[in-house]
Amino acid sequence: MNLFSDIRGAVIASLEAMVAAGDLPAGLDMSNVAVEPPRDPAHGDMATNAAMVLAKPAGKPPRAIAEALAAHLGTDARIALAEVAGPGFLNLRLAPGVWAGVIRAALAQRADFGRSDMGGRAKVNVEFVSANPTGPMHVGHTRGAVFGDALAGLLDFAGYDVTREYYINDGGAQVDVLARSAYERYREANGLEPEIREGLYPGDYLIPVGEALKAKYGDSLLGKPEADWLAEIRAFATAEMMAMIREDLALLGVKMDVYSSEKALYGTGKIEAALEALRAKGLIYEGVLEPPKGKLPEDWEEREQTLFRSTAYGDDVDRPVMKSDGAWTYFAPDIAYHYDKVTRGFAQLIDVFGADHGGYVKRMKAAVAALSENTVPLDIKLIQLVKLYKNGEPFKMSKRAGTFVTLRDVVEQAGADVTRFVMLTRKNDAALDFDFDKVLEQSKDNPVFYVQYAHARVASVLRKAAEQGIDVADATLAAAAIEGNDHPAELELARKIAEWPRLVEIAARSNEPHRIAFYLYELASDLHSLWNRGNDETALRFVQEDAAVSQAKIAQARAAAVVISAGLGILGVTPAEEMR
Numbered sequence: 001m002n003l004f005s006d007i008r009g010a011v012i013a014s015l016e017a018m019v020a021a022g023d024l025p026a027g028l029d030m031s032n033v034a035v036e037p038p039r040d041p042a043h044g045d046m047a048t049n050a051a052m053v054l055a056k057p058a059g060k061p062p063r064a065i066a067e068a069l070a071a072h073l074g075t076d077a078r079i080a081l082a083e084v085a086g087p088g089f090l091n092l093r094l095a096p097g098v099w100a101g102v103i104r105a106a107l108a109q110r111a112d113f114g115r116s117d118m119g120g121r122a123k124v125n126v127e128f129v130s131a132n133p134t135g136p137m138h139v140g141h142t143r144g145a146v147f148g149d150a151l152a153g154l155l156d157f158a159g160y161d162v163t164r165e166y167y168i169n170d171g172g173a174q175v176d177v178l179a180r181s182a183y184e185r186y187r188e189a190n191g192l193e194p195e196i197r198e199g200l201y202p203g204d205y206l207i208p209v210g211e212a213l214k215a216k217y218g219d220s221l222l223g224k225p226e227a228d229w230l231a232e233i234r235a236f237a238t239a240e241m242m243a244m245i246r247e248d249l250a251l252l253g254v255k256m257d258v259y260s261s262e263k264a265l266y267g268t269g270k271i272e273a274a275l276e277a278l279r280a281k282g283l284i285y286e287g288v289l290e291p292p293k294g295k296l297p298e299d300w301e302e303r304e305q306t307l308f309r310s311t312a313y314g315d316d317v318d319r320p321v322m323k324s325d326g327a328w329t330y331f332a333p334d335i336a337y338h339y340d341k342v343t344r345g346f347a348q349l350i351d352v353f354g355a356d357h358g359g360y361v362k363r364m365k366a367a368v369a370a371l372s373e374n375t376v377p378l379d380i381k382l383i384q385l386v387k388l389y390k391n392g393e394p395f396k397m398s399k400r401a402g403t404f405v406t407l408r409d410v411v412e413q414a415g416a417d418v419t420r421f422v423m424l425t426r427k428n429d430a431a432l433d434f435d436f437d438k439v440l441e442q443s444k445d446n447p448v449f450y451v452q453y454a455h456a457r458v459a460s461v462l463r464k465a466a467e468q469g470i471d472v473a474d475a476t477l478a479a480a481a482i483e484g485n486d487h488p489a490e491l492e493l494a495r496k497i498a499e500w501p502r503l504v505e506i507a508a509r510s511n512e513p514h515r516i517a518f519y520l521y522e523l524a525s526d527l528h529s530l531w532n533r534g535n536d537e538t539a540l541r542f543v544q545e546d547a548a549v550s551q552a553k554i555a556q557a558r559a560a561a562v563v564i565s566a567g568l569g570i571l572g573v574t575p576a577e578e579m580r
Contacts, residue, residue, distance in 0.1 A: 062088025
């Protein structure tokens with residue numbers, strides 16, 4: 001049940017009746033007609049911009065359209081009052097029974113309340129994390145992992161067929177550095193002093209890899225030239241790192257559907273096929289780029305190169321795909337990888353990148369637009385940095401990692417649920433402070449506690465009522481006289497519950513899972529407010545002496561808990577049944 005969609009349907013039906021009656025001209029585009037909460041709640045329960053957006057194409061004053069629309073809507077039993085405001089906005093107040101219907105819908109649909117078919121099962125690929133397989137995941141990866149997984153959960157809830165995918169960057173020079181670093185730990189395992197020179201990975205996490213290499217090879221690789229062991233140790237160490245990364249993701253509750261390898265693109269003709277597809281469109285050519293302003297990027301050379309005409313699709317400059325020596329640029333395999341995703345039949349692609357990839361956005365969007373002939377949109381979400389604090393001080397690096405705080409460090413101290421929720425309390429493109437003391441404190445200032453406490457409070461009400469012999473099954477609560485919940489605080493909570501299906505669709509359209517976390521905090525605030533009012537006004541308490549009255553009150557609390565549980569489920573957080 002999406003109440004806002006239902007009322008918008010009534011608005012559209014009324015406008016169509018006005019067209020049929022000759023009050024409005026035929027052929028009006030009504031796609032921009034919206035029904036949403038008013039900016040000021042005192043103005044009503046909903047507002048529509050119908051008269052404002054139709055006035056110019058209809059050739060009529062907006063107030064005249066709004067007044068006629070109000071008269072039509074006045075015949076709808078769900079609308080108690082339709083009131084024209086300002087130049088032509090229309091504020092709507094709904095009949096009290098409508099809110100009872102929302103509560104009943106939540107109790108009947110439970111985990112499916114707010115679930116949408118908006119996506120039509122269209123296939124969406126969400127690629128996220130994609131950390132280099134050179135060590136444990138750090139706190140920046142943690143935020144990207146949470147964001148990507150929550151976004152995938154949101155899109156699934158909104159009716160899309162979602163694939164969670166990890167792109168293993170195992171084709172570049174960094175895995176050679178990993179192999180050399182692991183070899184030093186292998187030497188260490190054989191009783192020699194490791195030479196962790198500048199440029200190698202210093203973390204202790206490679207010590208077990210060195211020991212595993214000794215177990216497999218003994219001392220047979222000692223003293224051998226690099227050419228004899230590099231490829232083998234590279235493959236071995238990469239596999240070990242990916243096993244570690246999978247363990248880190250599991251600790252956070254993230255499970256990928258697909259792992260794709262960059263290395264698998266080389267020597268298979270896939271890169272060549274992707275570039276040939278672009279060449280066939282006249283988008284690959286040999287040329288010399290003008291020197292870019294400022295610091296020169298690594299892949300720029302003042303000589304003839306093979307270039308992708310990315311400026312034809314909105315990029316600032318054309319991009320090299322092959323260097324003058326015949327080697328691929330970093331961009332070439334990325335083009336091939338996205339071409340593979342396009343050919344797999346995805347209707348939409350979403351990449352979750354670190355903030356340092358901002359310069360990559362236009363070229364990657366250009367490549368996907370060209371390869372798909374503008375049929376497959378690519379949305380790239382950049383994840384800003386996380387600053388960690390403990391005891392009022394910046395949180396220091398992990399000895400295990402060597403140079404950074406790991407995902408495991410964060411989850412072991414804060415817990416997976418807290419980590420996930422807090423990582424979504426800011427929009428992805430805004431920096432986030434993660435204070436270990438604040439995220440674990442029990443106060444309204446801690447969003448994850450405040451939301452979990454709301455769910456736990458409802459669970460305690462249900463237990464208390466059951467102990468008193470009150471039937472609190474959802475079907476029983478739905479049959480209660482919920483219409484009697486007419487106190488302003490009760491109506492406010494019902495209005496917030498009614499916003500849930502609309503909020504899901506808005507968040508899914510914009511690929512913004514943080515909206516779910518924000519909404520849950522607001523819903524929890526309304527529930528806590530009603531609870532606290534009950535301390536002074538006994539008639540507002542959820543458990544009353546009369547069982548029937550209790551059931552009507554509890555129905556509303558239980559509906560709020562249904563929504564909180566669904567929202568936390570999207571975010572990958574387990575709802576709390578009690579606070580400890």
